[in-house]
Amino acid sequence: MNQTESECLLLLNDPRKRSQAFSQLVRLYQERIYWHIRKMVLVHEDTNDVMQNTFMKAWNGLDGFRGESQFLTWLYRIATNETLTFLTSKRNKEQAQTDDRDLFLANNLHADPYFNGDELQLKLQKAILTLPEKQRLVFNMKYFDDLTYDSMEEILGTSTGALKASYHHAVKKIEKYFEENE
């Protein structure tokens, strides 16, 4: 826990300074939470919606934060739940077939002004979308955010062993996708 976070957490207990402290915490962690969500939902506008829900849920549920974990870990957990809920509702709206998983999410990535990736990076995003939801989370958190397995265990509530196996399977599936879609 860094000094700014611990100072903000102390101020959260003071009703007069609570919103000021929360505002500081938003500024401190918004980028990490944004990229965590964005790599799952891909589109900026959707990410923005899920971010709003995440931080407002955190604000309304501040009394539920008991300081047993880091504030960022707690935020990650809320963001993960919100993201999975969003994806479920989006899937229902799109009536996506189970065999193409969430590939529909990549449909507009080519034309997205906020995607600057090259062909291979686009192919990687499509490959990631073929993974089951939880495996996708694990892959993104490890490959892009380089989170430790311990942190991931706290956020996802899955054992380190299972996370390592999940990451290993994800890499294998992605390489197989590359091989089949060259």
Add this chain to the structure above:
Amino acid sequence: MKEKKHISLADVKRDNPFTVPENYFGQFAAGIDGQIAVRRTPIFSLPKRWLYVAASVACLLAISRAGYITYQNDKAMNTENYELYVMSQVDETEVIDYYLSEQDSKSK
């Protein structure tokens, strides 16, 4: 002939392919500030337990008052019904006869 090399994960650039609109994070944080200002916790806030007690007492008072009003209404209704019952049991001619006989006795 050279064998075609398969693409592997190591061939993909690891940098972030996504971007955000200019000044997005500044605006996002300001937006959250605006939303939490609307729902700001009041400076004087009672502990939750006391709020539950106050709500329970208010609820009991409301139920008691409703019960008392119903009881009063029933009571008034019963009195009114009793009077109507008594009146219905008396014959009108008997009342007139009684009145006239009273008048006669007074004039004598």
